[in-house]
Amino acid sequence: MIPDMTELPVPLARDWDFPRSAHGVRHLLGYARTRGLDPAALLVGTGLGLDDLTTGGVREVTAAQELRVVRALRHRLPDAGAAVGATYDAGSFGALGYALLTSRTVGDAVAVALRFIDLSFAFVIPRAEVEDDHVVALLDGAALPADVRGFLVARDATAVRTVLDALVPGGVGATLSLDPERAVLRFAVAELSRPLAGGDQRRRALAEAVCRDLAADRRSATGLPQEVRVLITQRLGEGAPMPVVAAALGRTERTLRRQLTAAGTSYRALLDEVRRSLAASLLRAGLPVADVAVRLGYAESAALVHAHRRWTGRTPGASRGAVPTVHVPDDETTPQGREAHRLRP
Incomplete structure (x- = not known):
């Protein structure tokens, strides 16, 4: 207003x-x-x-x-x-x-x-x-x-x-x-x-809630760490190797490691963060664990199971279809959830 x-x-x-x-x-x-x-x-x-x-x-x-x-x-x-x-x-x-x-x-x-x-x-x-x-x-x-x-x-x-x-x-x-x-x-x-x-x-309230969620994700970090997150996500299916991401940023692997350390993080931490966030989304949507593992760049499902236990204390199977805790429902079985899902770019 x-x-x-x-x-x-x-x-x-x-x-x-x-x-x-x-x-x-x-x-x-x-x-x-x-x-x-x-x-x-x-x-x-x-x-x-x-x-x-x-x-x-x-x-x-x-x-x-x-x-x-x-x-x-x-x-x-x-x-x-x-x-x-x-x-x-x-x-x-x-x-x-x-x-x-x-x-x-x-x-x-x-x-x-x-x-x-x-x-x-x-x-x-x-x-x-x-x-x-x-x-x-x-x-x-x-x-x-x-x-x-x-x-x-x-x-x-x-x-x-x-x-x-x-x-x-x-x-x-x-x-x-x-x-x-x-x-x-x-x-x-x-x-x-x-x-x-x-x-x-x-409808406006629903759309604005989705905007807030999207904006919060994008504003959660700035600068080099955020760029690295985006590039990791793009290359996750191939494991997001650090040399590939560094080259995309016009940096050597050593320089990228040093600059991320100066920013208070590391490549491994950002890769883990991206994988954890995406795993939660994919498992919530009901995707099979094996498919999620492939999407996250793991060579086998066991690697995802191990990582998921470390992140949450639970197996990936226990998280499949779980009710999401977001501002706008993602459950596509409800009219609001279907509309919110459609709004997300």
């Missing part, structure tokens, strides 16, 4: 370097296809393949991986930033998009977008304020690499205006001024009070 329509939340994300849903890269590859480009060519150097980005593939990518795809697309289509931005809609953003569409008013939608901007694909973090009778959003790209700055400012600012205008019939009358460094979007403050046709308090 926006008190008196005069205050807007400050985004919790302060910069662009945070883990992202893999849907952001999928969207860029989809746009590339419409322009006759080879999507595989955009993935060169990312450590990702087309198979990784199919349904059931990786769920998260690092900012560096997505930025490399952006850079490859911009190299081939240098003036396409705004055109790419115009292809987004609320449905592009999973749970965040659903929270937007089920908001009571435009103001509620703007507020939830700002609070959970790190669940979008944005590299340019908007700052919005009410100035007299207008909402003014500044998207400053100064912190971005110079070679992709103009492309991303145009893309992200156009996406914001496109999604915002689609919330209500006729749009909100937003004007957008663009330059290579930054963009300014403005519209009448009275538009914040306009109701959305799909406003639904229950």
Whole structure:
């Protein structure tokens, strides 16, 4: 809620370097296809393949991986930033998009977008304020690499205006001024009070709860340890060997070990953490223990049994189908659980 329509939340994300849903890269590859480009060519150097980005593939990518795809697309289509931005809609953003569409008013939608901007694909973090009778959003790209700055400012600012205008019939009358460094979007403050046709308090609460869970996971750690977690998850099926992850980060194994120690952790601890979290999710979903072991990169089920006893004091079989302890039910046998599962990107 926006008190008196005069205050807007400050985004919790302060910069662009945070883990992202893999849907952001999928969207860029989809746009590339419409322009006759080879999507595989955009993935060169990312450590990702087309198979990784199919349904059931990786769920998260690092900012560096997505930025490399952006850079490859911009190299081939240098003036396409705004055109790419115009292809987004609320449905592009999973749970965040659903929270937007089920908001009571435009103001509620703007507020939830700002609070959970790190669940979008944005590299340019908007700052919005009410100035007299207008909402003014500044998207400053100064912190971005110079070679992709103009492309991303145009893309992200156009996406914001496109999604915002689609919330209500006729749009909100937003004007957008663009330059290579930054963009300014403005519209009448009275538009914040306009109701959305799909406003639904229950559904909005559910979507926002999913957003909170997702954001909490991504905000739980920052910097190098978080990048390592994402890369371990991507390579877990092959055991996530440390030399492979180190190479993906442009580091030697020795350097990565030293930097993780300085950050108060270790590669083994992060690998164990990722495996434990994913094991809980997969076992809760009812997957056979042998299948979970393969997904976690174990050579045999016995290794998973041993690790699971160390983590929980129980066998993996005792955890299969257990009731999850999360803010939103994951049980797909209930309407709420099915909807929450569908919202998760």
